[in-house]
Amino acid sequence: MSLEIITPSSGSTMFTETQGFPALRKALSMGREALQAQTGLGTDKTCLIARAFDAESGAAIRSTLLAKTPLGILEGLGIAALALGATKAILALATPTEALNVAIPELQKLLPLEIEVRMIQPSFMAGEDSALAELLKGKPAMAGGHEDASTLVLDAETLVRLATGAQTILLQVIGAVKQEAIVEIHAGTTLRQVIFEQCGGMKGDKGFKFALAGGPTGAFIPEAGLDAPASPGTIVVGDESACTVDMAQRCLAFTAQEACGRCLLCREGSYQLKEILSDMASGKTKAEDEAQIRELAAAMAEGSLCPVGRRAADPLLTGLQHFPEEFEAHMKRKRCPALVCKKYVTFHILGETCTGCEKCLGVCPEEAIEGEEDYIHVIDAKACTQCGLCFEICPEGAIVKAGPLKPKTPKEPIPVGTWKKR
Ligand code: SF4
Ligand code: SF4
Numbered sequence: 001m002s003l004e005i006i007t008p009s010s011g012s013t014m015f016t017e018t019q020g021f022p023a024l025r026k027a028l029s030m031g032r033e034a035l036q037a038q039t040g041l042g043t044d045k046t047c048l049i050a051r052a053f054d055a056e057s058g059a060a061i062r063s064t065l066l067a068k069t070p071l072g073i074l075e076g077l078g079i080a081a082l083a084l085g086a087t088k089a090i091l092a093l094a095t096p097t098e099a100l101n102v103a104i105p106e107l108q109k110l111l112p113l114e115i116e117v118r119m120i121q122p123s124f125m126a127g128e129d130s131a132l133a134e135l136l137k138g139k140p141a142m143a144g145g146h147e148d149a150s151t152l153v154l155d156a157e158t159l160v161r162l163a164t165g166a167q168t169i170l171l172q173v174i175g176a177v178k179q180e181a182i183v184e185i186h187a188g189t190t191l192r193q194v195i196f197e198q199c200g201g202m203k204g205d206k207g208f209k210f211a212l213a214g215g216p217t218g219a220f221i222p223e224a225g226l227d228a229p230a231s232p233g234t235i236v237v238g239d240e241s242a243c244t245v246d247m248a249q250r251c252l253a254f255t256a257q258e259a260c261g262r263c264l265l266c267r268e269g270s271y272q273l274k275e276i277l278s279d280m281a282s283g284k285t286k287a288e289d290e291a292q293i294r295e296l297a298a299a300m301a302e303g304s305l306c307p308v309g310r311r312a313a314d315p316l317l318t319g320l321q322h323f324p325e326e327f328e329a330h331m332k333r334k335r336c337p338a339l340v341c342k343k344y345v346t347f348h349i350l351g352e353t354c355t356g357c358e359k360c361l362g363v364c365p366e367e368a369i370e371g372e373e374d375y376i377h378v379i380d381a382k383a384c385t386q387c388g389l390c391f392e393i394c395p396e397g398a399i400v401k402a403g404p405l406k407p408k409t410p411k412e413p414i415p416v417g418t419w420k421k422r
């Protein structure tokens with residue numbers, strides 16, 4: 001699905017590209033104190049780093065800003081440097097941007113600022129300020145080290161806001177919405193408006209289940225939270241067929257893999273939480289797991305060196321808070337109500353719907369499907385690994401998932417039209 005850019009119908013937008021650096025010229029005519037008061041950038045810094053790449057995989061807000069308004073980022077960089085008294089700026093990019101080659105010398109005619117463009121390999125850790133500063137020094141992207149008080153990292157969104165004066169925020173909405181989009185909104189716009197008006201509502205008119213706001217260290221927002229003002233950043237929308245345990249597990253697995261490992265609490269804690277969730281999704285929960293989750297999460301929030309570790313348990317904690325019955329179903333009843341967690345799901349071919357087209361035969365990597373043309377096909381439950389490929393491909397919707405209640409299906413292939421349920 002393509003990513004639309006949806007801008008507000010009134011007021012200035014961050015996607016307005018300007019020429020000639022008008023906002024910087026105005027800033028140059030102001031006293032520094034007045035500029036500091038206007039921008040909120042009041043502390044002296046010698047070096048400014050602009051984060052103009054997306055750290056999370058799948059995120060696209062900054063790369064889109066860079067593509068649509070590179071001069072806005074550059075102009076904002078100039079204004080911020082002026083307010084901070086910085087003499088050096090580093091523009092950290094993941095995509096080469098030709099427009100900057102011409103624009104940087106133009107800006108330097110107005111402002112004596114050393115500007116270095118650095119191409120970097122984006123990573124989750126590079127989204128953390130101190131880790132990005134380390135990376136730009138040629139070191140591994142580790143967070144939580146000795147803070148360099150002379151350097152400030154600002155994101156592309158902040159810089160463009162300085163250049164355009166737009167009083168807006170940007171969200172990237174992906175997942176089970178009709179239109180995935182980067183949405184620019186005025187403060188106070190609710191998440192419900194973003195999802196159901198700007199993004200057209202839920203794909204396939206399915207029911208809304210959750211929004212995961214803030215990426216892999218973000219928080220689940222249930223239906224009851226949709227009328228709160230939306231916050232900037234990435235929002236993953238899940239519909240009624242999504243499982244919060246599965247989603248939390250994927251978040252923790254990502255964080256456990258991507259965290260820099262500098263501190264023990266985050267490194268071990270995110271690994272342990274990932275393992276507990278993995279057990280939960282595969283029927284191996286132990287009685288003490290929930291207490292251990294809370295103990296580990298509290299220790300990580302308290303003692304981790306950077307926000308990655310401090311927030312790593314948030315998807316799990318907010319999942320437990322807002323969807324307790326779903327977690328309980330996994331932990332106590334060994335069920336996945338959404339039929340997502342493989343351990344609790346089986347696949348079946350309905351005898352009354354299968355047309356014997358053979359399409360599923362070709363996709364099964366386990367050769368777990370038996371059948372031939374014009375015969376009702378049958379899945380061998382022992383060989384099936386619940387990959388779901390046949391379910392996705394069946395043109396008739398004849399393949400279904402089941403939890404504890406299994407549908408009646410033929411035991412072996414029989415000619416289409418001869419199946420009668422007893
Ligand atoms: S909290 Fe995690 S990501 Fe942050 S410094 Fe510690 S190990 Fe690295
Ligand atoms: S289950 Fe679906 S894909 Fe497989 S043979 Fe039957 S109709 Fe075709």
Ligand code: SF4
Binds near residue numbers: 366379385388391
């Ligand atoms: S779910 Fe995957 S492994 Fe199981 S029958 Fe379908 S394609 Fe084969």
